[in-house]
Amino acid sequence: MKINFDSLAPVYVQIAEAIEDDIIGGRLAEGGAAYSQLIIARELGINPATAAKGINVLVAKGILVKQRGASMIVAHGAQGRLINERREKSFGELVANLVAEARKIKLSKSAVMAVINEHYKNIGEEEG
Numbered sequence: 001m002k003i004n005f006d007s008l009a010p011v012y013v014q015i016a017e018a019i020e021d022d023i024i025g026g027r028l029a030e031g032g033a034a035y036s037q038l039i040i041a042r043e044l045g046i047n048p049a050t051a052a053k054g055i056n057v058l059v060a061k062g063i064l065v066k067q068r069g070a071s072m073i074v075a076h077g078a079q080g081r082l083i084n085e086r087r088e089k090s091f092g093e094l095v096a097n098l099v100a101e102a103r104k105i106k107l108s109k110s111a112v113m114a115v116i117n118e119h120y121k122n123i124g125e126e127e128g
Helices: 011-024 037-044 048-060 078-104 109-122
Strands: 064-066 072-074
Touching (some): 011 037, 011 048, 037 048, 078 109
Antiparallel strands (some): 064 072
């Protein structure tokens, strides 16, 4: 887990996003154990309360579930919910910003699409 202590985003928010990234990427499986606040705190050299705050953000969203007598677990359906949330919110904002910037620098839609297609080509994905 990488945290940027120089970022304007609070550490607990970055922790929650890093855990979400690991769920989306399949490094944390649905129904499986999530990271404990003590391990996160030790790994990052932070107060355990800060790690707990990041975890609690995901508990409040229903992404992590407190399991009695055990650690936090990743909720069933969490990966799909996170992917949908990012598609709707983060990706939408990213595209809106991309289009706004392209218009500022007078790039046409076809020029923007050509750049996007080139990037997909470079990572070995087909158009779709």
